[in-house]
Amino acid sequence: MIQQLKDRISxxxxxxxIELQIEANGNIVGHWIILSKKKQLLEIEKSGxxxxxxxxxxxxxxxxxxxxxxVSGKGILHKKVQQQGDNKEKLFxxxxxxxxxxxxxxxxxxxxxxxxxxxxxxxxxxxRMLKELADLKYDVLSMSLGAFAVxxxxxxxxxxxxxxxxxxxxxxxxxxxxxxxxxxxxxxxSMLSIAGQQISSEVLVAYSMxxxxxxxxxxxxxxxxxxxxxxxxxxxxxKIFKVLSVGGLVFFFGLLVINxxxxxxxxxxxxxxxxxxxxxxxxxxxxxxxxxEFNRKESFLSEAGWLNAAAISYYSDRIASSLPEExxxxxxxxxxxxEQASRKDKKEVFEPNMILVKGISKRPTDINRLVKExxxxxxxxEIKVQDYTFDxxxxxxxxxxxxxxxxxxx
Numbered sequence: 381m382i383q384q385l386k387d388r389i390s391x392x393x394x395x396x397x398i399e400l401q402i403e404a405n406g407n408i409v410g411h412w413i414i415l416s417k418k419k420q421l422l423e424i425e426k427s428g429x430x431x432x433x434x435x436x437x438x439x440x441x442x443x444x445x446x447x448x449x450x451v452s453g454k455g456i457l458h459k460k461v462q463q464q465g466d467n468k469e470k471l472f473x474x475x476x477x478x479x480x481x482x483x484x485x486x487x488x489x490x491x492x493x494x495x496x497x498x499x500x501x502x503x504x505x506x507x508r509m510l511k512e513l514a515d516l517k518y519d520v521l522s523m524s525l526g527a528f529a530v531x532x533x534x535x536x537x538x539x540x541x542x543x544x545x546x547x548x549x550x551x552x553x554x555x556x557x558x559x560x561x562x563x564x565x566x567x568x569x570s571m572l573s574i575a576g577q578q579i580s581s582e583v584l585v586a587y588s589m590x591x592x593x594x595x596x597x598x599x600x601x602x603x604x605x606x607x608x609x610x611x612x613x614x615x616x617x618x619k620i621f622k623v624l625s626v627g628g629l630v631f632f633f634g635l636l637v638i639n640x641x642x643x644x645x646x647x648x649x650x651x652x653x654x655x656x657x658x659x660x661x662x663x664x665x666x667x668x669x670x671x672x673e674f675n676r677k678e679s680f681l682s683e684a685g686w687l688n689a690a691a692i693s694y695y696s697d698r699i700a701s702s703l704p705e706e707x708x709x710x711x712x713x714x715x716x717x718x719e720q721a722s723r724k725d726k727k728e729v730f731e732p733n734m735i736l737v738k739g740i741s742k743r744p745t746d747i748n749r750l751v752k753e754x755x756x757x758x759x760x761x762e763i764k765v766q767d768y769t770f771d772x773x774x775x776x777x778x779x780x781x782x783x784x785x786x787x788x789x790x
Contacts, residue, residue, distance in 0.1 A: 393417050394425070395448060396441035396518075397590035399583075400509065401548065402453035404565070407432055411547065411583045412441055415590035422594060427583045434512060443517040448589040450524045452548070452563060455505050458526055460560075462495045471498050487603040489528035491558040499525035499603070506605065521593065526563065527551060528601045529588040537584075538573045545570060546584040695759060695785065699737060702753045708740040710778075733761075733785040740776050744768070747779055754783065761786045 398412040413427040430437060441447065461474045468488045472481045475498050485506045487499040506523065513520050527549035530537075534556040537544065542559075544551045545568040552560035570581045579587055592600045692714050703709055716736040721729040741747050751763050762784040770777045 392446060392593055394445050395590045395593045396445050397448045397450070397586040397593070398430075398437070398441070399450040399452060399585040399589070402451070402455055404454055406454070408434070410434065410437070411586050412437070413583045413586045413590055414441060414445070415587065415594060417594045422577075422591065424577065424579065424587070427579070427586075429582065434516065437513075437518075438516055441518075446521050446593075447513065447518045448522050448524075448593050449509070449513070449520055450526075450529060450585050450589050451501060451506070451509065452526055452585070456499060456501045456525050456563075458497055458499045458561060458563070460491065460495055461498050462493070468496065471496055472500070474498070475500060485523070485525075485603045485605045487525045487528070487601065489526075489531070489558070489601050491561075492554065497526070497528060497558065497561060499528070501525060501603075503605075506603075507607075510607070522589070522600070522602045523605065524585075524589055524601055525603050526561065527585045527588075528558070528561070529592060530584060531556075531558065531588075531601055532592060532595075532598045533574060533584075533588055536575050545581055547582040549585065695735065698757060699735065699754065699783070702750060703739070704746050704749055706742060706746045707750060710738040710740060712737050735783040735785065736766075737781040737783060738779070739781075740778055742776050744777065747777075747781075751781070759786050760784070 394414065394416040396412065396414050398410045401409045401411070403409065408431075410430040411427075412430060414425040416423050416425055426440070428440060430440065457475065459475045461471045463471065469481065469486075471488065472479075472484070472486055476484070483503055484500045485503050489497040489499065491497055510520055510523075527546050530544070530546060530549075530551070534544075534553055539545075539553075542553050544553055547569065548564055548567045550562045550564055550568075551558055568581065571578050572581050572584060574587070592598055696712055696714065699712065700709065713736040714734075715730045715732060716734060718729045718731050747765065747768070751765070754760050754763055760783060764782045764784075766780045766782045768777055768779045
């Protein structure tokens with residue numbers, strides 16, 4: 381019951397929306413709109429454009445209504461990436477392989493062929509814009525990057541040849557799915573018909589953000605930013621407080637209602653924290669068991685000698701660095717497969733503590749020089765020239781060396 385009351389009080393009926401376009405010179409152009417929900421219809425109250433100074437925005441959009449934001453232009457990167465697996469966060473690595481995702485605000489927008497458009501903006505840039513709007517006393521509830529918030533409206537918009545122009549945004553669409561997206565410096569302005577309403581293509585992105593804030597049950601395209609969870613919660617609590625405060629001023633009984641609701645909210649939060657505490661305890665026990673299991677497996681792998689890959693890599697690197705310039709390395713095999721023994725025992729047999737080197741040399745003396753060089757290493761037990769064949773056509777000899785490693789790898 382309390383949750384239903386919270387949802388009813390905080391249900392948005394009117395929302396302001398603005399798309400901030402950051403131009404190449406750093407100037408900001410904002411296309412804004414105020415959209416209201418009246419019964420089952422959405423009505424545009426006002427719309428327009430603001431250049432540069434956002435301090436004038438409160439004269440256009442009242443600060444008493446919530447604001448949703450879209451950002452485009454300089455500083456925002458969009459890249460189409462094929463999804464690999466179920467974890468969408470890994471798609472960020474294909475955009476910035478060596479960057480930390482914690483330093484960026486990221487948005488994932490589904491498109492055709494099981495791929496996503498990954499949109500990113502530096503977190504400090506997003507925080508500066510949000511702070512500027514917060515200083516103007518706006519409650520910013522969500523943010524979208526680019527024009528991907530238009531997705532839920534594709535079926536309601538009339539456009540031709542699968543090409544939708546939304547101001548500086550150009551989208552190629554097939555069966556309500558995005559095929560390609562381009563943000564162009566040249567703006568293409570036209571009038572669009574959406575469910576019987578005529579709007580300018582310049583404010584389509586702002587309209588789409590407002591639309592997805594007022595209409596329930598649609599998949600929203602928003603940037604992933606933890607700050608918005610707190611902002612949305614603060615907005616709901618602020619609106620609840622205003623409504624309950626007015627009721628308390630009207631009559632004394634309202635005070636009792638406020639106290640009851642406050643107690644219920646605190647009890648609900650306490651129950652939630654208690655549940656979280658129980659979950660943390662469960663995770664602690666699970667982590668302890670997992671650590672014990674990890675230690676057992678690490679001990680087993682160590683005793684089995686499977687953790688010697690660093691030593692093997694070192695020996696392989698030393699062998700490769702000892703090759704004279706006149707010798708061409710063909711292959712280097714650690715613990716090589718013994719075909720003759722495997723055929724005899726009818727199972728796979730590998731030669732332990734052995735490194736097999738195959739190469740090409742024009743002169744046998746180069747091979748002797750390599751053998752002499754390798755014998756200087758303390759970990760080399762014995763070297764055998766297993767095979768040497770001379771190719772008269774190429775004037776080179778193919779050879780293979782069996783290098784026996786001392787007991788350090790066993």
